[in-house]
Amino acid sequence: MTRLLSPCLLVAGAHDPLGRRVVELLLRRDEAEVIATSRQPVHLVDLAARGARIRGADPDDAASLDAAFTGAHRLLLLPGAADGSWSRRRQLQAMIDAAARVGVRTVVYAAQIKVFDPSLMTVARECETVARACEARNLALSVLRVSWPMERLFPRIILALRCGKWFSSAPQGRLPYVAGEDVARTAAAVLRADPVPPGELAITGPQALTAEALVNSINIIFGASIDLVPVSEEALALHLQVSDFPKSTLREALIIEEVSKRGLAPFSDGVIEQMTGQPPRSIEAVLVEHRLDLLLSTSTPRL
Secondary structure, three states, X not given: OOOOOOOEEEEEOOOOHHHHHHHHHHHOOOOOEEEEEEOOHHHHHHHHHOOOEEEEOOOOOHHHHHHHHOOOOEEEEOHHHOOOOOOHHHHHHHHHHHHHHOOOOEEEEEEOOEOOEOOHHHXXXXXXXXXXXXXXXXXXXXXXXXXXXXXXXXXXXHHHHHHOEEEEOOOXXXXXXXXXXXXXXXXXXHHHOOOOOOEEEEEOOOOOXXXXXXXXXXXXXXXXXXXEEEOOHHHHHHHHHHOOOOHHHHHHHHHHHHHHHHOOOOOOOOHHHHHHOOOOOOHHHHHHHOHHHHHHHHOOOOO
């Protein structure tokens, strides 16, 4: 089998924080040729200054996709690449079709819960769409099943530091929260691996945490005395609603509780270290890194 000495790597959806960080990590390798795409490439000009080729890619325009993907050998398809709330699966199909037309041979798909639609059913359907499209086009596929990023807990952590209580409708449920930086490092490593590992890879933190363990970690890092308060789902929703949580963030919090209660999240304690050579970061390490910002947020008056 002929191997590419230096495959051209394409990151679709490079405008969101995960995509941007993946591009930055890929560009650290001098031999890497990186294409970064977005519907609005003006937001990627700083990446161009670092060496990336930036291109506009409209997931609803086949000609735009063909032009954006031309020259790439491997495609990292991130959640932000498909931006239609009612047409995401159609857009994913269109991007894979375009990739096949221009000669891309390998697709890496990051299956991650979206803030605006934190539904496991949605993620499952999108994974199925991507798998079928790649099979039909004879493209190699690697799926990264990404657990909830630790950073998405920050709004609830800020609230708990303010009020001294962590309300949970699943106090004994477990979730393997993962650091956003670990997700980016693993995605970059998978994309440039030789060969790219096939199948599904669970991208998770080092351990599945209960609400009690999470609160204990918060208390240790912040010197706080937050109490874990078991409540019904309705009481949790009311607590977050009166605390002015946006609807999408409130819904995501309820989904997190349900998934942890039912044990539905994938878990692997080896993929991140296997792909990057470094173990996944703990919740304590992430909290220490962001401790000052979180403390400042607790003292900022809400408008």
